Structures are given as structure tokens and as C-alpha cells.
Amino acid sequence: MIPFEITILGTSSALPTTSRYPTAHVLNVRERFFLIDCGEGTQMQLRKYGIKFTRINHILISHLHGDHYFGLIGLLSTFALIGRQADLHLYAHSELPELLKPQLDQLMQECSFRIVWHPLNFKKEQVLIDTEYLRIVSFPLKHRIPCCGFLFQEKHEELNIRKEQIEAYNIPLREIHLIKKGADFQRANGQIVPNHVLTFPKFKARSYAFCTDTAFLPELQVVLRNVDVLYHEATYDKSLEKQAESTFHTTSVQAAELAKLSKAGQLIIGHFSARYKSIDFLVDEARTIFENTLPASEGMNIAIPQERIKNRD
Amino acid sequence: MIPFEITILGTSSALPTTSRYPTAHVLNVRERFFLIDCGEGTQMQLRKYGIKFTRINHILISHLHGDHYFGLIGLLSTFALIGRQADLHLYAHSELPELLKPQLDQLMQECSFRIVWHPLNFKKEQVLIDTEYLRIVSFPLKHRIPCCGFLFQEKHEELNIRKEQIEAYNIPLREIHLIKKGADFQRANGQIVPNHVLTFPKFKARSYAFCTDTAFLPELQVVLRNVDVLYHEATYDKSLEKQAESTFHTTSVQAAELAKLSKAGQLIIGHFSARYKSIDFLVDEARTIFENTLPASEGMNIAIPQERIKNRD
Numbered sequence: 001m002i003p004f005e006i007t008i009l010g011t012s013s014a015l016p017t018t019s020r021y022p023t024a025h026v027l028n029v030r031e032r033f034f035l036i037d038c039g040e041g042t043q044m045q046l047r048k049y050g051i052k053f054t055r056i057n058h059i060l061i062s063h064l065h066g067d068h069y070f071g072l073i074g075l076l077s078t079f080a081l082i083g084r085q086a087d088l089h090l091y092a093h094s095e096l097p098e099l100l101k102p103q104l105d106q107l108m109q110e111c112s113f114r115i116v117w118h119p120l121n122f123k124k125e126q127v128l129i130d131t132e133y134l135r136i137v138s139f140p141l142k143h144r145i146p147c148c149g150f151l152f153q154e155k156h157e158e159l160n161i162r163k164e165q166i167e168a169y170n171i172p173l174r175e176i177h178l179i180k181k182g183a184d185f186q187r188a189n190g191q192i193v194p195n196h197v198l199t200f201p202k203f204k205a206r207s208y209a210f211c212t213d214t215a216f217l218p219e220l221q222v223v224l225r226n227v228d229v230l231y232h233e234a235t236y237d238k239s240l241e242k243q244a245e246s247t248f249h250t251t252s253v254q255a256a257e258l259a260k261l262s263k264a265g266q267l268i269i270g271h272f273s274a275r276y277k278s279i280d281f282l283v284d285e286a287r288t289i290f291e292n293t294l295p296a297s298e299g300m301n302i303a304i305p306q307e308r309i310k311n312r313d
Numbered sequence: 314m315i316p317f318e319i320t321i322l323g324t325s326s327a328l329p330t331t332s333r334y335p336t337a338h339v340l341n342v343r344e345r346f347f348l349i350d351c352g353e354g355t356q357m358q359l360r361k362y363g364i365k366f367t368r369i370n371h372i373l374i375s376h377l378h379g380d381h382y383f384g385l386i387g388l389l390s391t392f393a394l395i396g397r398q399a400d401l402h403l404y405a406h407s408e409l410p411e412l413l414k415p416q417l418d419q420l421m422q423e424c425s426f427r428i429v430w431h432p433l434n435f436k437k438e439q440v441l442i443d444t445e446y447l448r449i450v451s452f453p454l455k456h457r458i459p460c461c462g463f464l465f466q467e468k469h470e471e472l473n474i475r476k477e478q479i480e481a482y483n484i485p486l487r488e489i490h491l492i493k494k495g496a497d498f499q500r501a502n503g504q505i506v507p508n509h510v511l512t513f514p515k516f517k518a519r520s521y522a523f524c525t526d527t528a529f530l531p532e533l534q535v536v537l538r539n540v541d542v543l544y545h546e547a548t549y550d551k552s553l554e555k556q557a558e559s560t561f562h563t564t565s566v567q568a569a570e571l572a573k574l575s576k577a578g579q580l581i582i583g584h585f586s587a588r589y590k591s592i593d594f595l596v597d598e599a600r601t602i603f604e605n606t607l608p609a610s611e612g613m614n615i616a617i618p619q620e621r622i623k624n625r626d
Contacts, residue, residue, distance in 0.1 A: 040353060040356070040384065040387040041353060044353070047331045052456060066386065069388045074353040074379060074383045077327075093549070098415055099416055101415060103412055196331045282460055
């Protein structure tokens with residue numbers, strides 16, 4: 001099975017606790033690893049959960065509060081120490097390289113890889129990456145400082161060929177490319193073999209969205225429509241809605257409302273305030289609105305299964 | 314008992330591992346906490362091992378390699394978030410505030426405490442702190458970049474009074490101060506009561522030294538003479554002496570030689586290269602030279618007991 005798999009490395013809000021680390025997620029798409037946020041200790045968490053450093057070529061930083069990027073300089077330093085060669089693509093606020101400049105200047109003197117900076121757009125949606133297999137879109141959130149959410153959408157542009165049919169119909173190699181794109185095949189005798197006879201049904205395109213830190217934004221339901229897994233901050237419980245509002249955070253109930261509005265498959269809540277020893281009641285509150293809610297935890301792994309589309313058009 | 318107690322928070326060298334964190338130690342002297350180095354994740358380790366953040370008023374940074382200071386900005390940020398008011402004294406290379414400047418400028422806008430920077434001297438010994446109870450001395454080590462070791466020496470300037478004797482001899486309050494300083498007491502009838510009748514023997518002055526990162530420097534035996542606990546890096550085993558030399562690090566055997574030369578009470582070795590899964594054989598090697606050697610580990614606590622001097626002069 002081709003992986004589309006999220007590993008959560010940190011679930012704390014600004015203050016880490018004895019059991020919660022600052023924010024960082026890793027998404028594994030076809031063994032390419034995307035690191036989303038990089039709180040202090042991310043490199044230790046990556047090791048702890050067995051994520052291969054060398055597979056990370058893209059890092060996305062939602063915003064410039066320390067609990068979302070203080071681990072970056074340590075990770076870059078480790079990349080330098082282990083002799084990384086590959087370009088590293090960094091998607092972040094354009095001020096981040098300035099914030100780290102004196103440290104980066106020092107680091108880059110002994111560095112064998114290049115950082116390619118991609119400034120985020122905090123005014124509107126932006127396609128960050130669009131390949132044959134994956135599309136990544138950033139979209140503005142509403143926090144005390146500029147902040148973006150990220151949507152990762154798998155793409156299946158080509159159909160998988162049924163090899164036995166290719167042999168049965170003696171299809172020449174030059175036609176394969178067209179069939180993968182959806183074309184039917186015309187035999188020498190003029191008979192048309194429909195595409196669905198020659199190919200498997202497509203896989204469903206899997207998706208994952210990362211929304212932290214932000215006030216409750218019901219309008220996100222448009223960009224989040226039908227997302228398989230929605231990670232959304234739930235810094236506070238329902239009783240602290242006013243505090244959530246004034247600090248531009250979300251309650252667990254609001255996160256659940258957004259999951260419901262978006263028709264998400266599953267909601268994972270995280271970024272918990274340090275005041276909560278147990279977050280069970282935040283989960284219970286969320287489930288009154290959106291049943292399929294799970295609390296994020298350090299090391300949590302969510303592998304979205306690969307499924308074929310049943311009804312082909 | 315008045316504590317003089319070391320807690321080790323990290324034992325890795327430049328690359329952390331699944332079980333080893335970058336360097337940080339805490340020394341508790343009379344419930345005042347001194348943080349020595351502050352590698353990435355130090356604030357999480359402090360929480361994990363129950364060290365009270367608010368008791369830390371002094372941070373000493375040996376040198377500006379990332380594994381010794383990348384956790385500082387996160388810790389300062391947490392101090393700001395929890396509303397710290399007390400001055401924080403930071404002893405480090407004068408370049409450190411420059412390295413962190415853009416981040417500090419941002420942090421300090423919302424900060425309720427002041428950082429007092431104290432530049433270290435990398436050319437010669439320097440007394441950093443000298444109070445009634447404690448003296449801290451920095452001394453140059455020999456690394457690829459300027460680096461200092463630190464010696465913490467307890468002080469007992471005053472004697473403890475035997476209260477029952479004060480009552481028995483009806484000693485007036487104004488004399489107590491002099492007796493604490495070592496004076497005898499002259500009674501109204503001219504009789505001299507010797508000081509040792511009126512006071513307890515002094516406690517031994519406890520000491521702890523922190524030496525990392527450095528090449529083997531036998532001349533340190535002078536400043537380290539009779540230290541109770543010597544923490545010394547042992548990045549490599551004996552077979553890698555050449556590599557230790559070229560990278561300005563120390564082998565476990567060399568660390569033990571220094572402990573022996575210094576007549577240290579105990580040697581703790583740490584700052585282990587990531588290549589070692591087990592460091593048992595580094596300890597075994599060291600013990601062939603200096604028997605009382607222990608390997609540092611995360612969370613290790615070394616409380617030096619308080620003992621009274623037996624023979625009084």
C-alpha cells in the first residue's frame with residue numbers, strides 16, 4: 001500500500017508540559033516526508049518515532065510563534081552535521097530567515113546543502129506544491145500574528161493498467177500512456193475496448209488538513225470540504241470560549257463544529273493548553289458535535305488506508 | 314541538610330539520540346538553581362525532572378556550539394509566558410546576544426524580566442559570582458571555538474552556634490556575630506570560653522566542576538584540585554584518541570587521568586558520541602585509571618552530602 005500517513009510529534013500549546021511537546025507533524029506521502037511546524041525538540045521526537053531525517057525535503061511553518069519553529073535551527077544544524085546534500089524547501093513567513101539570520105549565517109559556513117525559502121501568502125490561498133501525486137495548498141488562518149493552515153491532497157492522475165488485459169488485447173506500448181490517461185483502445189478490426197476493461201478503478205485521493213493556531217473560522221469549511229483527516233487546534237474547552245476568542249484560539253466544540261461543517265472524515269484535536277492534565281473532557285465535548293474525534297498524542301500515527309473508487313463513471 | 318546537588322539533563326554530544334539529549338546541567342545550592350548549558354529541549358527536561366523554573370536566576374553557557382545553547386530561546390520565551398519578573402543573569406560569550414538578537418528583540422517586547430549579560434573571559438580564570446555561600450569561577454578550556462569550564466565552590470564563612478551554650482554562658486546578642494566569625498568569649502569573671510565550645514565544627518565546603526567541550530588539558534588539575542564531583546566530557550573511547558585530538562575532544566581514559574591528577578572525589582563522564590549505543594566500555598576504560606567513575610545519564614542526580622570537618626584547628 002502506498003502510504004499517506006500522519007505522525008504527530010507534539011501536542012502542547014505555547015508551554016510544553018511533562019508529557020506534551022510543542023507542535024510538529026510529519027506527513028508521509030509515498031515515502032516523501034513533509035514536516036509541518038518544528039517546535040523545540042522536534043529533532044529528538046523525529047528520532048524517537050523513527051522518522052528518517054533524510055526523507056524530509058520540505059518543511060512548512062504555520063506561523064512565527066516560538067512553539068512552532070524553535071526546533072528548526074537545531075534540525076538544520078543536525079542536517080549540516082550529518083552531511084545533508086539535498087536542497088531543503090522551507091515554506092514560512094518571509095521574516096523567518098531574518099529572525100534566524102545570525103545563526104543561519106554561522107551554520108551555512110559549514111553546510112553542504114541549500115535552503116530554498118518559499119514565502120507564505122497570508123492573504124489568500126496559495127498552491128505551494130503541485131506534482132503528479134500531491135497538491136499542497138496553504139490558506140490563511142486568523143491568529144494574533146499571520147498564520148497559515150495547510151491542506152495536503154493526494155492526486156491520482158493516471159490509471160493503473162491491468163497487465164493481463166494488455167497482453168490479451170496485444171496492446172502496443174505507444175497506446176499505454178493514453179490508456180493510463182483514460183482513453184479507450186481501438187483494435188485493428190475496429191472494435192472499441194472501453195478503458196474500464198483495461199484499467200483498475202482509481203484510488204480515492206486522500207487528504208489531510210492542518211489548522212493551528214487560529215480562532216474559530218467556519219468559512220474554512222469551503223477549503224476543507226470532505227477532507228479525510230482534519231487536525232485542528234482545541235487549545236481550550238467550551239467554558240473558555242471568551243478566552244479562546246480574545247487569544248485567537250479555538251475551543252474543542254468549535255473545532256468539532258468546523259469538522260461537521262466541512263464533512264471531514266475524522267477530527268484530531270491538539271495544541272492543548274498546559275492547564276489540562278487530562279484532555280478527556282475536551283474530547284467528550286467535541287464528540288457531542290462530531291462523533292469521530294480523537295485527541296492528538298505524541299507519537300500518534302494516522303495511516304489513511306488506500307481505497308479504490310467503487311462506482312466508475 | 315542544605316542541598317548541593319547536580320541534576321544532569323542531557324548527555325549527548327552534537328547529535329542527540331533516541332535516549333540522549335544535548336548538554337544541560339542544573340546545580341542546586343541552597344535551593345538556588347544554576348543552569349549550566351542549555352541544549353535544545355532543556356525546558357522539557359527541566360519539567361520532566363521537576364526542577365522549578367522560577368528558582369533559576371543564573372544561566373552559564375560554556376560555548377556557542379548549538380548543542381549547548383539552542384534551548385535557550387525556548388526557555389527565555391517560557392519565562393516570558395509565565396510572567397517572570399526577576400532579573401536573569403546570563404554568563405556567556407559576548408557574541409551570544411548578537412546571535413539571538415532578532416529573536417530576543419521580538420521576545421523582549423512582551424517580556425516582564427530583564428536579562429543581565431555577563432561576558433565570559435576565555436583567556437584566563439574569572440570569578441563570576443562570589444557570595445557568602447558560593448563562589449563560581451570560569452576557566453578556559455581548549456575547543457575549536459572559545460569555551461569555558463566552571464567550578465562551583467561552596468563557602469562557609471560563618472560557624473553555626475550551639476544554642477544551649479549561648480544560654481549556659483548567658484552570652485549577649487552583640488557577641489554572637491563575633492563568635493560566628495571564630496572569636497572566643499570572655500565572661501564577666503575574665504574566664505575565656507574557647508570558640509569550639511560555643512560552635513559546631515564547620516561543614517566541609519562542597520565543590521563541583523563542569524568541563525565540556527575540551528581537548529585533554531592536564532594543567533586543569535590546578536584549578537580542579539580536590540573537587541568533589543568532576544563532570545568531564547568523554548566524547549570518545551580510548552581507540553579514538555586521534556579523532557579526539559583533531560576535534561578538540563577528550564577520551565574517557567583522558568578524562569579519568571585528569572580526575573586522578575586533580576585528586577577529584579568522583580568523576581562523571583558524559584557528552585558521548587552518537588556512535589555509542591552503550592557507553593559501558595567507556596566507563597570500564599576510565600575505571601582502569603580512576604575507579605570512582607560514573608556515566609552521566611538523563612535525570613541523574615548527584616547530591617553531595619553535607620559533612621562536618623572532624624579535626625578542628
